[in-house]
Structures are given as structure tokens and as C-alpha cells.
Amino acid sequence: MRMEKNEILSTILNVNNTNYLVHNYHPYAAKFIPQLPRYLIKKFTNPYDTVMDPFCGSGTAIVEALLLSRNGIGIEINPIGALVSKVKTTPLNNEQTLTAMLFLKELEHVRNALLMNSQKNNHIQYIDKNELTLPDLTNTLNFPNKFHWFKKNVLNTILHIKYNIDTIEDKDVRDFLLVALSSIIVKISNQESETRYAAIDKKVRPADVFILFEDKVKDMIKRMKEFSSSISEEVYAKIYQQDSRFINFIPENFVDFIVTSPPYPNTYDYYLYHKLRMVVLGFDYKAVQEKEIGSRHRHSSKKENIETYLHSMKQSFRNFANILKPEHYFAIIVGDSIIRGVKYDGYEIIKDIAVSTGFEVVQHISYDLDDISRLFNKSFRIKGKKEHIIILKNAKEE
Ligand SMILES: C[S@@+](CC[C@H](N)C(=O)[O-])C[C@H]1O[C@@H](n2cnc3c(N)ncnc32)[C@H](O)[C@@H]1O
Incomplete structure (x- = not known):
């Protein structure tokens, strides 16, 4: 199963509304435009399959999974992201x-x-x-x-x-x-x-x-x-406020497809942007700060190098390989990043993590962020950086 580059780029470029239905509930840095996970979920799953986003942020992909009559599982360490995802994916009577x-x-x-x-x-x-x-x-x-x-x-x-x-x-x-x-x-x-x-x-x-x-x-x-x-009454979503490095609450071979945009190294501080929200709602922001992968705090203030990012992501990917059914697909959207002046190619980083944790790379599409005007919020675009959509396949056997 392959993505068509023109098809995917025109899907992204022809978007004029990213805030329909519950998508506008809450601000969140580096949100997916919903049409991107929508395209991927349609391409790689069937109705009533189970889709997981293990870094689900504000839950965009899980909302789209439900709208397409798929079940959804979201994992997110930030309690604000997890709460927003839960509310966006819980129908009310x-x-x-x-x-x-x-x-x-x-x-x-x-x-x-x-x-x-x-x-x-x-x-x-x-x-x-x-x-x-x-x-x-x-x-x-x-x-x-x-x-x-x-x-x-x-x-x-x-x-x-x-x-x-x-x-x-x-x-x-x-x-x-x-x-x-x-x-x-x-x-x-x-x-x-x-x-x-x-x-x-x-x-x-x-x-x-x-x-x-x-x-x-x-x-x-x-x-x-x-x-x-x-949304169909036969599909459901479950959101966990958990650390993706330590998932032991989802059975082996449970999920049909994973789609996610993981934290990029040294790009954001999600815990910090939502700190006042956590204070008012009574969440422990220090615990979130410690567990957030890839934060600027970690890589700029504490000067951790790329190795700590690779290590954390490998821990997470091993869990994903276990939860995802054999020979099923995993789509990742990731950008390039810079740590202390050194540029890291997002595709090369994910390839390294993926092959050492039981996945094979099936396809990738890269594009210059300057050429793609609407993939993410404006604030997310930094000159000269590329973004990549990478399709992996779980290499384990039935
Ligand atoms: C690029 S954002 C995802 C945005 C999402 N696609 C959306 O549409 O809102 C990456 C997310 O990974 C989360 N994250 C960072 N470290 C994590 C960890 N150890 N376990 C789970 N989630 C984590 C961050 O809090 C952030 O919300």
C-alpha cells in the first residue's frame, strides 16, 4: 500500500477549514491539520479497525478515526492534551x-x-x-x-x-x-x-x-x-494520560494502524505552554516536564544530546511494535530539527529508530515547509526545514 505524493500534497494544500466540529475546542501547538490523518486512516484501515495515536496531543487523529467509523486509542503525557482529547472524542447525549x-x-x-x-x-x-x-x-x-x-x-x-x-x-x-x-x-x-x-x-x-x-x-x-x-455508536475512543515509553495496558497485536506526529527534538515545550492551565486545573506540571520527550528544556537548557531522544523514542517504538498487528502500518509525520547548531534530518532519525525496533521503512515523502503553506500552524514552520511523512511496516511475523 503506497501513498501518492501528488494526491497527499493536494490533500494538504486544498484544505480551507481545519477547525470543523470539535477540532476548534482548544489551542494546541503543532496540531495536525485533520485532513492529513484522515487521508492516512482512510488509506490504511477499514471501518471498525482500531487506530492508535501514541503522542496524540489534542486528539486530532482520534477525532478523525471516530468520524471515519474506526475505534481510537490515544496516549499523551500532557494532562491538558489528554483531557482535551478525551472530551473531543466523548460524545454527549x-x-x-x-x-x-x-x-x-x-x-x-x-x-x-x-x-x-x-x-x-x-x-x-x-x-x-x-x-x-x-x-x-x-x-x-x-x-x-x-x-x-x-x-x-x-x-x-x-x-x-x-x-x-x-x-x-x-x-x-x-x-x-x-x-x-x-x-x-x-x-x-x-x-x-x-x-x-x-x-x-x-x-x-x-x-x-x-x-x-x-x-x-x-x-x-x-x-x-x-x-x-x-459518529457510529459501534465505535469508541479511549485516551490514556500516560508515558508512551511505558505502555503495558494495551494487549499485544491489538491495533490495526498507528498514525502520529511525535515530539520533534528541541522544538517545543508543551509542559511550559500549558503550565498555567495545569496549575488552575490541579495537575502536577513538574511530573510532565520530567517525562516530556524532546522538549527544548531538555535539549537546550539541560543540554541533552540527540542520544537521549533516540533512546526514549526507541523505548516507545518497541511498545508500538508489540501492540501493532504483524505486517500492519505505522505512519509518522516528523520535521527536521536543530540541536546546538547541528541539523538532524527527521527522516534519517526515524529510520534509525524504526529499523532497530522491528519496523521496515516502506515509503517516505519529504517536502520543503516553505512550499507547503498549510501543513501546520504558521508558528510551526521554520525556514529551510523539511517535513516528512514516513510509512513503516511492522516486520514481526504472524
Ligand atoms: C507534535 S505533538 C502532537 C500533536 C497532535 N498531533 C495534535 O494534533 O494535537 C507531540 C505530543 O507528544 C507528547 N509527548 C511528549 N513526550 C511524551 C511521552 N513520553 N509520552 C506521551 N506523549 C508525549 C507531547 O506532550 C505532545 O503533545
Whole structure:
């Protein structure tokens, strides 16, 4: 089974909407454009097969697997990524979407306290006074420099919403609302952008927290209704917040196809971009930092060399070879990377990892990122680097 280079490049280039249905739920660095895993899943699997993405990030490939009536398994070390993936791939029934909608009504006491305040004061006065119109919950948050990263009254509003979400009984509805809250955190904190962890001054009022949250929940519900009615009841998805180097919870020869975009060495710090989200939602960001493969922190700050990346990826690939059925396929999308001035070809790195862990290389397509305008988010494109789609086959015998 082979990919056609022209077919795949035109699939990628002719994309005009990457945010349909649940794909727009949450920001995530280096998201797949959904059409790419969609193409690969269609090419390499049949309906009701099981597709795995072992570095699933925000769950794009698993959403596409469900939409194509395939089962999905996602593995992701980052708890924000894992939560977003779980929510995007868990259909909600009418009762659950209604519960989410009614939650906005329940929050009215938070809203009224904030709106009264906005009417009393103009915007700038409000920020300068930094007064609280709700009981102070900020002292419950154990995070150094919390007021460097958030305005006190904004953080207090966030924590009130979180506190109310935590009282909801249905876990799927609770997770759904937590993703809505998580999605707006960078915007309402002082963090400069989704991929830059530096504090800047932003003109955000506590009322904005509520308004953004409410809009987000309403939009997510609309999309969830459409998504839930688009997928077959016979397929399911399971997301694990786990380290792909240590998978022992999936049976041998269980999966029909693997598609993933692994972390590229020295390119991103996922744990850092989502650090404030983890703090608010109560996850341990230090544990994530330690387990994240390929982070800039690891390769730039701690100066680890390419060997540690190869070692971790080989550990992971051995697990994948075990879980994937014999002679079945594994598609990888990876870019080139640079560590302390040395350029590493993404294809050569994956080939090295793959052949030493029980895979054979079937095909690869490489393209210059400057020529492909839409493969990934703009921020992901760095001049002169290539990207590769690599197809491996599990070499083990039946
Ligand atoms: C390129 S991103 C995947 C993005 C995804 N394709 C999407 O559409 O959102 C790579 C992911 O690998 C995750 N990762 C890094 N180390 C990991 C590990 N040891 N186990 C599992 N996931 C890990 C990162 O947290 C990151 O989310």
C-alpha cells in the first residue's frame, strides 16, 4: 500500500477549514491539520479497525478515526492534551449537553457580582483597584508568582468557575466544562501567547472571563451535538494520560494502524505552554516536564544530546511494535530539527529508530515547509526545514 505524493500534497494544500466540529475546542501547538490523518486512516484501515495515536496531543487523529467509523486509542503525557482529547472524542447525549447549558445559569451569582462591578467602575479603574467582588479563593492556589501570571481578580473569577464545575456529578460534563475553561486561560492570564511563556500586561477584566467562558461553552455544545450525531455508536475512543515509553495496558497485536506526529527534538515545550492551565486545573506540571520527550528544556537548557531522544523514542517504538498487528502500518509525520547548531534530518532519525525496533521503512515523502503553506500552524514552520511523512511496516511475523 503506497501513498501518492501528488494526491497527499493536494490533500494538504486544498484544505480551507481545519477547525470543523470539535477540532476548534482548544489551542494546541503543532496540531495536525485533520485532513492529513484522515487521508492516512482512510488509506490504511477499514471501518471498525482500531487506530492508535501514541503522542496524540489534542486528539486530532482520534477525532478523525471516530468520524471515519474506526475505534481510537490515544496516549499523551500532557494532562491538558489528554483531557482535551478525551472530551473531543466523548460524545454527549442531550441530557449531558443540557446539564452543561444549565451550568451557565447556575453560575449567575458569579456573573452578577462581576457585571454589577463593571457597571460601577470603568475598565481601567477596575483593573487598578484590583478589588474582589467575590470571596477570595486565590489563597487556595499554591503557585509561586501567581499574581505575576494573573491579575488577582481575574484569577479569583477563574477559580470560582472551577470551584463550581467541580460540584458537577457527571464526570463527562465536568471534563467538558473544564476544557472550556482551560481553552481561555492563556488569553485571560498574563502569558504572552500560546507558545511563549513570558508575562505581559493585558487589559483583561474579570467580567471578560465569564463572557469568554460562556461563549466557549455555547459554541462547544453546538459542535458536540453535531459531532455526537455524526459518529457510529459501534465505535469508541479511549485516551490514556500516560508515558508512551511505558505502555503495558494495551494487549499485544491489538491495533490495526498507528498514525502520529511525535515530539520533534528541541522544538517545543508543551509542559511550559500549558503550565498555567495545569496549575488552575490541579495537575502536577513538574511530573510532565520530567517525562516530556524532546522538549527544548531538555535539549537546550539541560543540554541533552540527540542520544537521549533516540533512546526514549526507541523505548516507545518497541511498545508500538508489540501492540501493532504483524505486517500492519505505522505512519509518522516528523520535521527536521536543530540541536546546538547541528541539523538532524527527521527522516534519517526515524529510520534509525524504526529499523532497530522491528519496523521496515516502506515509503517516505519529504517536502520543503516553505512550499507547503498549510501543513501546520504558521508558528510551526521554520525556514529551510523539511517535513516528512514516513510509512513503516511492522516486520514481526504472524
Ligand atoms: C507534535 S505533538 C502532537 C500533536 C497532535 N498531533 C495534535 O494534533 O494535537 C507531540 C505530543 O507528544 C507528547 N509527548 C511528549 N513526550 C511524551 C511521552 N513520553 N509520552 C506521551 N506523549 C508525549 C507531547 O506532550 C505532545 O503533545
